[in-house]
Amino acid sequence: MLAVAAAWAAARAAPPPGKPGRAEGVAFLPLTVTSDEKGLGAKVQQMLRFKAKRIGAVVYDSSSIKEALAGRKVSLDTPPAELAALGRNTFRADIVVTGHVAGTEPYEVSLLAVYTGAPEQPHVFRQRYACANHHLIGVEMAGAVFDILGMARPTDPLRMLRADPEIDRRWRDAPNLVKNPGFEQADPSGKGPAHWQALEKQMAWAPHPDGPGKALKYDMNAATAGSYGLDFYSDWIRIEAGVTYRFSCRYKTLAPTPKIFLKGYHPFEATGGYPAQRRETYRRQVHPTGRKNQWNRVTADFIPEATRPEHTPTFLKIDLYAYWPAGVIFWDDVVLKKVRDAPPKAMRKPDSAGDAAKTKASP
Numbered sequence: 595m596l597a598v599a600a601a602w603a604a605a606r607a608a609p610p611p612g613k614p615g616r617a618e619g620v621a622f623l624p625l626t627v628t629s630d631e632k633g634l635g636a637k638v639q640q641m642l643r644f645k646a647k648r649i650g651a652v653v654y655d656s657s658s659i660k661e662a663l664a665g666r667k668v669s670l671d672t673p674p675a676e677l678a679a680l681g682r683n684t685f686r687a688d689i690v691v692t693g694h695v696a697g698t699e700p701y702e703v704s705l706l707a708v709y710t711g712a713p714e715q716p717h718v719f720r721q722r723y724a725c726a727n728h729h730l731i732g733v734e735m736a737g738a739v740f741d742i743l744g745m746a747r748p749t750d751p752l753r754m755l756r757a758d759p760e761i762d763r764r765w766r767d768a769p770n771l772v773k774n775p776g777f778e779q780a781d782p783s784g785k786g787p788a789h790w791q792a793l794e795k796q797m798a799w800a801p802h803p804d805g806p807g808k809a810l811k812y813d814m815n816a817a818t819a820g821s822y823g824l825d826f827y828s829d830w831i832r833i834e835a836g837v838t839y840r841f842s843c844r845y846k847t848l849a850p851t852p853k854i855f856l857k858g859y860h861p862f863e864a865t866g867g868y869p870a871q872r873r874e875t876y877r878r879q880v881h882p883t884g885r886k887n888q889w890n891r892v893t894a895d896f897i898p899e900a901t902r903p904e905h906t907p908t909f910l911k912i913d914l915y916a917y918w919p920a921g922v923i924f925w926d927d928v929v930l931k932k933v934r935d936a937p938p939k940a941m942r943k944p945d946s947a948g949d950a951a952k953t954k955a956s957p
Contacts, residue, residue: 823915
């Protein structure tokens, strides 16, 4: 036990070499992630895979991984040399990742990444990520992918489209797809803003603290801020496949940490005893970094997509989320606009990362 603790401490103090320093073309293989909470490890594995793919790494489809493993189990206890050999010989992967999610809210995600380039003494990366709740696991795993690849976490990761007059024109002139974006219109009850969810405890449809009109206000206590935090959802917004959207909102936090989740949903037909319903198939996390006690604007570009094309989202909900520490945060001026059309089908590129993954993962 002492040896394991020492290994983690040494890894944090002096990370070994071997990280590629880029994502493009790197074969990134998340294998088994175990968990105390049933099913959560598999979700974390998918989070790592999806994030790596989005920033340009080569990933492996789940069915090919399962077939190639042929029932073989891997975990944090698997020797790094064995993981390196498995990744190199079976998958031709550059990086192999395994891990464990401890706890049931709060969580601690322990990750072990092995770099396969040095057969005899593979370089390893070990890190633990504290996550207060389910929402923050995705946030931390997105950062973990950059850590594992040896890339600096982007200081401005939200804007994809720059210096394009047509994009700027659309952002200025296109209609806002968010209804009641400034929370000015009342819902039928008169107690909350129209076209948004009903207010919950510790939420208020409040006078704007720094001007005329209304704003959405959270006043979170410590128990809420340290566990689930608070979410506030927009109504359904219809979206189009392949289109680039730009999101923006303003916020003023006196203490809590703001996050925004842009969640895409695909309509599924009734099956297996479950009714027809819209299920989440896409999630974009937005991480504001503005200063406290002043109004900040955060802007993010994104293309809603799903791992399987037949599950491409056709509806979107905006989730204004905040968590620890306790206190007050205000939200206002929520904007979603279409800023670039989907490319013609004949011009769309194939999913080269996915295609390469299927080829490489064949034993």
